[in-house]
Amino acid sequence: MDRPPMMEYALRLETPLLxxxxxxxxxxxxxxxxxxxxxxAALYFGTEFCEDRLPAPGxxxxxxxxxxxxxxxxxxxxxxxxxxxxxxxxxxxxxxQAWGRFPAVVCNDxxxxxxxxxxxxxxxxxxxxxxxxxxxxxRALEAGASGVGAGAAGGxxxxxxxxxxxxxxxxxxxxxxxxxxxxxxxxxxLQRTLHLPxxxxxxxxxxxxxxxxxxxxRGGPFAGAVDAPCCxxxxxxxxxxxxxxxxxxLWRAGNTLFYEVPxxxxxxxxxxxxxxxLHRRPAP
Amino acid sequence: MKIxxxxxxxxxxxxxxxxxxxxxxxxxxxxxxxxxFGRAWVHRRNPASAGLPGLEDLDRTVAAAGPVxxxxxxxxxFYPEGATPFLLDxxxxxxxxxxxxxxxxxxxxxxLALRQAGLAGRVHLSSLATCTNPGAAxxxxxxxxxxxxxxxxxxxxxxxxCAAAGxxxxxxxxxxxxxxxxxxxxTTHALGPFCLGDGEGAGGPEPGVRERYAFWKWTLNNCGCxxxxxxxxxxxxxxxxxxxxDAGVASLKVVGREASLARKESSVRLAHEARRLALAGAGxxxxxxxxxxxxGAPELCxxxxxxxxxxVWAVPEGEALAC
Numbered sequence: 063m064d065r066p067p068m069m070e071y072a073l074r075l076e077t078p079l080l081x082x083x084x085x086x087x088x089x090x091x092x093x094x095x096x097x098x099x100x101x102x103a104a105l106y107f108g109t110e111f112c113e114d115r116l117p118a119p120g121x122x123x124x125x126x127x128x129x130x131x132x133x134x135x136x137x138x139x140x141x142x143x144x145x146x147x148x149x150x151x152x153x154x155x156x157x158x159q160a161w162g163r164f165p166a167v168v169c170n171d172x173x174x175x176x177x178x179x180x181x182x183x184x185x186x187x188x189x190x191x192x193x194x195x196x197x198x199x200x201r202a203l204e205a206g207a208s209g210v211g212a213g214a215a216g217g218x219x220x221x222x223x224x225x226x227x228x229x230x231x232x233x234x235x236x237x238x239x240x241x242x243x244x245x246x247x248x249x250x251x252l253q254r255t256l257h258l259p260x261x262x263x264x265x266x267x268x269x270x271x272x273x274x275x276x277x278x279x280r281g282g283p284f285a286g287a288v289d290a291p292c293c294x295x296x297x298x299x300x301x302x303x304x305x306x307x308x309x310x311x312l313w314r315a316g317n318t319l320f321y322e323v324p325x326x327x328x329x330x331x332x333x334x335x336x337x338x339x340l341h342r343r344p345a346p
Numbered sequence: 347m348k349i350x351x352x353x354x355x356x357x358x359x360x361x362x363x364x365x366x367x368x369x370x371x372x373x374x375x376x377x378x379x380x381x382x383f384g385r386a387w388v389h390r391r392n393p394a395s396a397g398l399p400g401l402e403d404l405d406r407t408v409a410a411a412g413p414v415x416x417x418x419x420x421x422x423x424f425y426p427e428g429a430t431p432f433l434l435d436x437x438x439x440x441x442x443x444x445x446x447x448x449x450x451x452x453x454x455x456x457x458l459a460l461r462q463a464g465l466a467g468r469v470h471l472s473s474l475a476t477c478t479n480p481g482a483a484x485x486x487x488x489x490x491x492x493x494x495x496x497x498x499x500x501x502x503x504x505x506x507x508c509a510a511a512g513x514x515x516x517x518x519x520x521x522x523x524x525x526x527x528x529x530x531x532x533t534t535h536a537l538g539p540f541c542l543g544d545g546e547g548a549g550g551p552e553p554g555v556r557e558r559y560a561f562w563k564w565t566l567n568n569c570g571c572x573x574x575x576x577x578x579x580x581x582x583x584x585x586x587x588x589x590x591x592d593a594g595v596a597s598l599k600v601v602g603r604e605a606s607l608a609r610k611e612s613s614v615r616l617a618h619e620a621r622r623l624a625l626a627g628a629g630x631x632x633x634x635x636x637x638x639x640x641x642g643a644p645e646l647c648x649x650x651x652x653x654x655x656x657x658v659w660a661v662p663e664g665e666a667l668a669c
Binding site for chain 2: 143144171172177194199201220226240242244262265266268270288302304306307
């Protein structure tokens with residue numbers, strides 16, 4: 063199997079912070095022992111799950127500046143977008159471009175992909191983890207779902223998508239560990255990137271944090287608030303939740319639920335990765 | 347604006363047509379699928395409770411539908427390794443030999459395979475593909491898909507923006523909500539709907555939010571699967587029809603393949619009447635009056651609790667959401 067001599071690491075930041083000397087120190091200590099040695103190559107910022115968390119231009123510029131000072135690649139995460147979010151992303155990239163910043167953009171939305179390709183071609187495009195619609199159900203994890211990581215050998219599952227991305231000029235394809243495996247495929251023109259240690263379970267436009275912080279409009283704080291602005295109370299961090307139907311503890315981070323992936327699942331996916339993006343905590 | 351109705355048995359085609367359906371859709375598992383791919387679903391919904399039993403039933407459905415087009419779902423969010431070529435052969439048979447007019451597809455890999463096979467023009471992009479902005483709609487238009495089904499949780503202005511991208515658009519009109527964004531929910535209904543237990547366990551939201559969340563989930567679940575005067579009490583976009591008409595929406599989706607024929611028929615009749623009013627120039631208030639007169643349950647309409655598109659109603663001054 064084609065493997066880089068050392069793993070390449072990236073850190074997902076929520077604020078521009080001091081960076082650890084060893085990237086593996088970014089998440090819980092147990093993970094540091096499980097991960098291979100490697101060098102820090104990139105800083106990730108932005109959001110994969112909620113357009114209300116797209117950074118303002120000044121905030122994004124600070125991340126880009128930090129990355130530039132450290133000689134690292136700056137990578138902007140972007141979520142599935144509604145029309146207003148797509149316009150905000152366009153404005154954000156335009157502002158960064160005016161400051162001479164051209165971060166790579168992780169696209170989880172084909173409208174974002176098209177926008178970056180046609181409107182901001184100096185920004186590298188990366189296929190985001192939401193393009194992988196594979197199963198991450200913690201109940202299936204506990205039930206011992208067949209084929210956990212088993213597709214890793216063939217790599218045919220997402221071949222057409224990978225071909226499409228590569229021919230369309232993508233630099234990379236990303237995922238977190240799903241229960242099917244094989245999404246990143248073999249080496250072949252796209253950098254294969256794995257997000258650890260958290261996998262998303264489910265996400266959506268309705269957010270308990272937003273509902274708790276909001277007044278109640280007509281239609282209630284859920285349906286009635288889909289297009290209402292949000293002050294992002296999720297910036298305070300995730301909250302732990304438990305369910306009766308699975309022993310796997312979950313984190314609720316804004317509009318998204320996550321769990322920490324078990325080591326065997328992570329290991330099966332690590333064998334296919336060229337880059338690992340480490341998250342210190344779940345965040346939308 | 348066509349009314350698209352679900353079915354799970356060929357005998358439902360004629361009564362649904364009579365009730366006002368202009369298009370029909372159903373699910374069907376390919377012969378030999380289980381032997382090769384085990385219990386993985388070909389569709390988002392449970393094939394045992396929501397699918398046609400076999401190809402003979404599909405042939406009967408197409409025959410019973412007459413001039414009304416029949417679409418078949420192949421809309422699982424992803425497929426196991428090796429499934430795409432298998433499904434491509436099945437898709438060819440459906441459209442070339444079985445009279446199926448189109449395929450409702452979510453997985454981009456399958457969309458790309460169908461495109462390579464010259465069948466993109468038969469693809470309706472499922473709501474599970476989460477096309478939520480005009481750029482994404484233009485992306486799929488450029489791939490050649492015939493129609494994009496927009497996900498549930500879009501505001502009317504957002505639907506209007508997507509519809510302006512120059513691809514045919516379908517939206518949800520009646521029944522069966524979804525707590526999360528359907529295409530971004532990596533759980534499986536084979537283990538039961540994950541969303542029903544969300545927020546109920548230890549560490550969940552504080553009681554006030556939990557209560558409102560539970561109520562909202564109950565409305566999405568067709569108010570606990572209730573009916574009123576024979577009409578399903580579920581999510582509803584009927585009062586938005588005037589704006590959907592003006593936006594150029596092509597098709598209006600009635601959801602719920604698993605439901606009884608009586609529930610599906612009554613839903614289609616209700617949609618048909620509301621559409622008649624909208625096409626005659628009625629506004630949201632007039633449509634709501636007519637719907638409540640038929641269906642009852644005015645209290646659920648007063649609070650906009652069933653609304654797919656509550657933004658059809660202007661928020662009174664001082665009640666705007668503050669965060």
